Amino acid sequence: MSCWVKYGEECDFPIENLPYGVFHLKGEDAREARVGVAIGDSVLDLKVLANNGFFKDILPFNVFAEGALNSFMKLGRPTWLKVRKVLQDVLAKENPILRDNQELLKKALFPLSAITNLLPAKIGDYTDFYSSREHAENMGRIFRPDAEPLLPNWLWLPVGYHGRASSVVVSGQDIRRPNGQVKAPTAATPSFARCNKLDMELEVGMFVGPGNDLGSPISIDKAEEHIFGIVLMNDWSARDIQAWEYVPLGPFGGKNFGTTISPWVVTLEALEPFRIEGPKQEPAPLSYLQPKSPFAFDIHLEVHLATEASPAPSQITQSNFKYLYWSMAQQLVHHTITGCNMVPGDLLGSGTISGPDKQLGSLMELSWNGKNPLVLPSGEKRTFFEDGDTCIIKGWAQGNNYRIGFGDCSGKVLPANKI
């Protein structure tokens, strides 16, 4: 596929991708936010395209004039496919309709450098799963070295917990190191302290489309109809706070101080060529979780770290979305199986994605709970994040001469508030 917008083979946003985001121009008020797609180094303003009749008979109203993708997400895949077709037509190299309309181009195409990205959706609820077998096993080995690394339910259901939606932020927003209650194993009583084990979690987040009514679960053969697309996600974690608080009701303050996502939602359509079989599931899942078709995706993932002393980012780990044991479809189905309703714009995190061959998706695993510091190219060492560190997740699916990329999922650590 050829496009009249120019870009190279390593560009995240070729015409095969067309991920959706919410933006306004720098200098504009946030109330001006609208929907765009990333193409090359630019963003195409879909509000303007809709106002100019490009989606006539496809949209019930100008869903792209809103500062969130929820209304578009609600419309479902038949509409998503029609819009994608229009966009690929309009951007096709040979099509002059927008390419040669200088007046419209000026109003509809902006360099990415000129815009501010906002959260792509109003996230009603955010849920975080724990679906990488290798990550779960590593955590088990670190915390319960003498026991079976996997807990009894792990191979039977996608373990997950409800997260905090209000603190999901878009790439680029700084994250303040938390203070909180911690207790060293050797201490008699807990204390209030600065978090000393600030970690990342390398995850992928899925955005829900139409969703379901309360009491009416989504079946496994319908799951894909309800998945709009995915983003990269850093589920920042305060390991010392989490360790003290999480029994018996799960992570709380150790997780709710910030979750960073990449701004562009990559659709299942764009990822379709990269769909593959996931890990073999043994024991076989119960029938409500048995997939009818493969639903893993070959997406290369990397984490880079920039420090204050050494601002050029260096890679600290890599992984692949294909290692996820429980698929997004299975996660979604299990989430609704007791009747829970999904709403357009809900966000479901994959859980930290580690892999079978030293792919490690957290500093907890990379430093083995602080025992083995990472040595950066600058010579600096890290067990967990230091103030001023910037953690950048990147990811892409590699096609022939093109990439389906995600853009950066980046956040910088600010010093904790004074105690």
Add this chain to the structure above:
Amino acid sequence: MSCWVKYGEECDFPIENLPYGVFHLKGEDAREARVGVAIGDSVLDLKVLANNGFFKDILPFNVFAEGALNSFMKLGRPTWLKVRKVLQDVLAKENPILRDNQELLKKALFPLSAITNLLPAKIGDYTDFYSSREHAENMGRIFRPDAEPLLPNWLWLPVGYHGRASSVVVSGQDIRRPNGQVKAPTAATPSFARCNKLDMELEVGMFVGPGNDLGSPISIDKAEEHIFGIVLMNDWSARDIQAWEYVPLGPFGGKNFGTTISPWVVTLEALEPFRIEGPKQEPAPLSYLQPKSPFAFDIHLEVHLATEASPAPSQITQSNFKYLYWSMAQQLVHHTITGCNMVPGDLLGSGTISGPDKQLGSLMELSWNGKNPLVLPSGEKRTFFEDGDTCIIKGWAQGNNYRIGFGDCSGKVLPANKI
């Protein structure tokens, strides 16, 4: 205080109360929803009052014309107090301004029997705590009979978990019994089955007011500024599903199929006369959790059960909000201590409220995990809910010749979907 609207001493909604809710008239579309206060057996339409200039110079715009209380909750206590004063003036026995304006009365005062209540707010995030010491101890004794009933962190912090906001429903909405994954302790593998241990949890929910920015915790001396008011809450729970899924990340599908709240939000102002000292906290909380003033409330709570065979509700348990070990202020502060941002309309559940003298807030405790069935006045027995059962929570603070009541928090159990 005397009011020109007539009601008896046991009415939930005297002039001292004035709880806020969202409603439309039966037959109207949900888009007509607006804010009202309950008074006697009626509702006063605040949208109409605002349009008629009653809140001039108090409100930035007609926040009562919205189908949710979020905008009003955001305004903060100084505004809430001004509005309350206007309402108590307007409703005072001797004030003719509305009392004698038949034309306006016809547009602004409706019998409760003529309205449909909606959720009082758009709930961005819902969190559930676990703050009754007696409930936590009972659960410990049931599930870990040979160990200390309280886990090590319980006396040091208000343990809680993020819940599911999308499935919070208003009183009166039926709840479908869930199906889900369960595993009997003696079974080799789990199975997919109808929930056999459907339970209630007797709770109180608090609605958040203005809230805080991400990274800027709310301090204990400011906590009250951020608490708008409270409702009764039934945190429906599928105990068999929860038991299998909840280790290590907490309750999930066993909790996210429905949470019922009462429709009228009772303000802290109305509850002020019933503020008392809470349970003594020993060990003393860390300083960030040390209260500056008493923050327990003497609110009598009852649970009634109606069955299909015996539709007249009978009381199955009672408790009191004053037994809560960790106060709402402490819960709110702890929730934000790592930096989590609170948003107007967020809902925080107290946790099941049991007490020191056989006050038991769940069927799990009342039947001691099914070992001791309750015998209802009709002779029917219950360990957990049967299909067709209706669970009704009631509550009030008892003043001299008046009550600050909540109205019913009621939900009927529908049969599970066919497997």
